[in-house]
Structures are given as structure tokens and as C-alpha cells.
Amino acid sequence: MTPRPRTPLAAAPPGTPPAPDATIAVALDGISRTFRSRSGEVHALRGVTHAFRRGTFTAVMGPSGSGKSTLLQIAAGLDRPSRGRVIVDGTDLGALDQPRLTRFRRTSLAFVFQSYNLLDALTAFDNITLPARLAGRQVDRAAALDALDRVGLRGLARRRPTELSGGQQQRVAIARALYGRPAVLFADEPTGALDRASGRMVLELLRSLADAGQTVVMVTHDPLAASYADEVLFLADGRVVGQLRHADPARIATAMSELER
Numbered sequence: 001m002t003p004r005p006r007t008p009l010a011a012a013p014p015g016t017p018p019a020p021d022a023t024i025a026v027a028l029d030g031i032s033r034t035f036r037s038r039s040g041e042v043h044a045l046r047g048v049t050h051a052f053r054r055g056t057f058t059a060v061m062g063p064s065g066s067g068k069s070t071l072l073q074i075a076a077g078l079d080r081p082s083r084g085r086v087i088v089d090g091t092d093l094g095a096l097d098q099p100r101l102t103r104f105r106r107t108s109l110a111f112v113f114q115s116y117n118l119l120d121a122l123t124a125f126d127n128i129t130l131p132a133r134l135a136g137r138q139v140d141r142a143a144a145l146d147a148l149d150r151v152g153l154r155g156l157a158r159r160r161p162t163e164l165s166g167g168q169q170q171r172v173a174i175a176r177a178l179y180g181r182p183a184v185l186f187a188d189e190p191t192g193a194l195d196r197a198s199g200r201m202v203l204e205l206l207r208s209l210a211d212a213g214q215t216v217v218m219v220t221h222d223p224l225a226a227s228y229a230d231e232v233l234f235l236a237d238g239r240v241v242g243q244l245r246h247a248d249p250a251r252i253a254t255a256m257s258e259l260e261r
């Protein structure tokens with residue numbers, strides 16, 4: 001694995017506001033997250049600094065409990081760090097109170113889960129536009145159809161989830177995420193529930209979105225899935241311990257087995 005290069009943020013003395021860098025979509029600056037449990041404190045993240053570049057596809061890997069989901073939740077503004085800063089699209093999430101953070105998250109960030117979280121009673125089109133309707137915004141029909149187009153499902157707008165395959169349902173979930181034109185698309189094990197062929201289509205879709213300028217950050221356990229990314233970030237025990245760029249599945253699997261030893 002390549003040794004970690006120091007990012008511009010890591011080089012800044014503590015307390016220095018980061019220099020705005022338009023090429024960075026998400027900057028994590030010294031992120032720690034401690035949970036208090038009955039058996040004591042759990043240090044899920046211990047000083048993670050990393051810059052996710054705009055228009056790139058990053059896979060986050062690491063052994064179970066290494067902090068992957070915590071990192072994703074914090075980068076996506078779904079959880080707050082105990083220490084450190086998260087800067088998304090130039091906005092310091094720590095400076096936002098809860099209502100403003102919620103608004104920022106709704107307009108700038110999107111999350112795709114392993115279980116597609118679609119409502120069976122609604123068509124694909126209505127699932128895509130539901131968050132906007134719940135937020136009291138007018139439905140942008142053209143934008144919803146464009147999102148369906150981008151995931152290759154324009155012809156299936158009127159289908160309900162039960163009339164779609166698992167892979168198609170996940171692509172509807174991705175279309176729902178894209179509808180708001182997010183700065184970053186986060187995905188937690190998006191292919192975890194899919195068969196190999198459907199998983200490959202979803203990964204090819206995420207790859208093509210990044211090629212078209214969308215920033216994508218995905219947690220995965222699967223070296224094959226991670227090989228679609230530009231960069232693989234490895235976590236162990238709450239720390240970033242390495243990264244690989246444009247690596248093939250065998251190289252990624254070897255790096256993972258070294259971490260799990």
C-alpha cells in the first residue's frame with residue numbers, strides 16, 4: 001500500500017481555517033468519534049484526516065468494527081464528530097446548528113443504503129420525488145425523469161418496487177439520491193444485497209456517475225466492488241492505515257487480508 005501523503009489540511013496548524021480548495025468535495029480534518037457504552041468508551045475513529053476529491057469515486061474498506069460506517073455517517077452529516085472538522089463543498093458542518101445541518105444535508109448530500117429503503121406503495125417516480133414533497137418543495141418532473149435516465153430506468157418510472165429486480169430497486173434509490181443534485185453521493189454497502197450481475201450494474205453506474213463529475217464515497221467489504229473506485233481508503237481500529245489507487249481486486253484483497261491478520 002502507498003504510504004499516506006500529507007493532505008493540505010493535515011499540514012495546517014491546529015485552529016487554522018482550511019484554505020478553500022475547489023477540487024475537494026469533502027475534507028475530514030482530525031476526526032475522532034468516541035461512543036460511550038456500558039462497557040466504557042469506544043473509540044470508533046481516532047484522528048482521521050482525508051480529502052475526498054470532487055468527481056472521484058472512493059471505496060472505504062477495513063475489518064469489521066474499524067470505523068467505516070461511522071466515517072461515512074460523519075462525512076454525510078448524519079452524526080457529529082467528538083473532535084475535528086468536516087468540510088463539505090466549503091461548508092464547515094460543525095458551524096451549522098441542527099436545523100441548518102438538516103437543510104444542508106437535504107440539499108447537498110445523499111445517502112444510499114444496502115436495503116434500498118423504497119416505499120412499496122409508490123411508483124419509482126413517486127419514490128424519487130417523495131423527499132422533495134415531504135420537504136414542501138415543488139416536484140421537478142424533468143429532474144426526476146433525468147435522474148431515472150441517468151440510472152438507465154427512464155422506461156420504468158411507473159413501476160412499483162415489487163415490480164422491479166433488486167438491482168433495479170437499488171438504481172431507483174440512486175436516482176432518488178441524484179434527484180437533488182448532491183455534492184456527494186454516499187453509499188453504505190450498496191451491492192451487499194444484490195446478486196453478482198445486478199451488483200456489477202450498480203457499480204458500473206456509480207463508476208459512470210463519477211466519470212461524469214459526481215463525487216461518490218462507498219463503504220464495501222468486497223474487493224471486486226472496491227476495484228471500481230479511483231481510490232481505496234483502508235481503515236483499521238479507527239485510523240486510516242493506507243490507500244491504493246486504481247487497484248485490481250487481487251491487490252485489494254491482499255491488502256485487506258494483511259489488515260485482518
Ligand SMILES: Nc1ncnc2c1ncn2[C@@H]1O[C@H](COP(=O)(O)OP(=O)(O)OP(=O)(O)O)[C@@H](O)[C@H]1O
Pocket residue numbers: 035036037042043044062063064065066067068069070071
Ligand atoms: N452508537 C454506537 N454506540 C457504541 N458503539 C458504537 C456505536 N456505533 C458504532 N460503535 C462502535 O464503533 C466501532 C466502529 O463501528 P462501525 O460501525 O463504524 O464499524 P464498521 O467498520 O462499519 O463495521 P462493520 O464492517 O462491522 O459494519 C465498533 O467498535 C462499534 O461497535
